[in-house]
Amino acid sequence: MERLCFGIDIGGTSVKLGLFTENGNLLDKWEIPTRREDSGSHILEDVAATVKKKIADDNLVRENIIGIGIGVPGPVTEDGTVINCVNLGWGIFNVSEETEKLTGFKTRVGNDANVAALGEMWQGGGRGYKNLIMVTLGTGVGGGVILNGEILTGSNGAAGEIGHITVNPSEEDKCNCGRPGCLEQFASATGIVKEAKRLLDKSKEPSKLREIQHLSAKAIFDCAKEGDALANELVEELCRYLALALSHIAHVVDPEAFVIGGGVSKAGTMLTDLTKKFYENNVLFALKNKDFKLAELGNDAGIYGSAKLIIGK
Incomplete structure (x- = not known):
């Protein structure tokens, strides 16, 4: 079976999620609200919950899932540490590590605009x-x-x-x-x-x-x-x-x-x-x-x- 991954774009109003094959085929996409209260402390919890629900609802095999990629509205260092995401209420912390703890999947994080550029290079106007x-x-x-x-x-x-x-x-x-x-x-x-x-x-x-x-x-x-x-x-x-x-x-x-x-x-x-x-x-x-x-x-x-x-x- 072809391996899968999740692509996630966290915005100030909603979190967009997609389930992809490793060849770039979008199998499904959906959104959940971005809960910015309590300094955005619930956002990654909600992301983890909806990922787990998708796996259960679609009977996905965890071993076939490569991991999770996340785009966020703010500067991100190579190791997945965000440097103050004002629109989400986040200060400085490592989003990759936190998401891996919540989901058990390898996670990589990037700035949302940079990530969009990568998407266009991969499957859009920059192919x-x-x-x-x-x-x-x-x-x-x-x-x-x-x-x-x-x-x-x-x-x-x-x-x-x-x-x-x-x-x-x-x-x-x-x-x-x-x-x-x-x-x-x-x-x-x-x-x-x-x-x-x-x-x-x-x-x-x-x-x-x-x-x-x-x-x-x-x-x-x-x-x-x-x-x-x-x-x-x-x-x-x-x-x-x-x-x-x-x-x-x-x-x-x-x-x-x-x-x-x-x-x-x-x-x-x-x-x-x-x-x-x-x-x-x-x-x-x-x-x-x-x-x-x-x-x-x-x-x-x-x-x-x-x-x-x-x-x-």
Whole structure:
């Protein structure tokens, strides 16, 4: 019988779980609530309970289960120690050791954005590459760096914080991290809307954007596709800043490809093509002609990547 593993993505609202074969076939997926009360002390207990229930309900043979991979929203060191997961109420402790005690299965843990990047490399938009950068453009901007098929974690598990690369030193407003000029302030869904309001306030140019009561990243890209000049200016600004950040990373790690995900990525090839155009203007000759791909796994990237953590190469 083919060996199995669990891929688990712990978020602030829910815990997503998947049962996988070691070849990457998703057999089943489900969710449980994230109980953040009591400093998140019940979260891993609930994870262990639902894993045990799945094994019992499906009559799974424990010896056929490789182990458990987990993605969490915070820095994680190589040994599975989390460094303050604010959204879960966790301080510093070893998630791998605790989960192994509760379940009896070998456990590996990674940062959720890094794990999502690993999932996209394995079974998503990054298939076929072993060296890639993933950036997720959602409410914020996250990212992950994959080198030789492995997550680059850094000394404190904080590698891949792409959203906090400084792209505009003259910006005065501060990012949520406390510093001004971060990529997240311009390339996130909330960032482009904020920039749109700024532009509409200082420009007298007519625009369809003025007719939209509740601006969104999607509305801005839709208007740009229809030829709206101000919307196109906003989209170009986002892609220019994104390309600048990616070019900085490329000069350090020289990836094969960039994978772009998150809600903003639904803009499709307009986003990737324009970002690639600006990227080409920012890099050395040897770093040109990289592939720009759209993420494919959506909200399942985390459970795929978590499963890949425990399966390994």
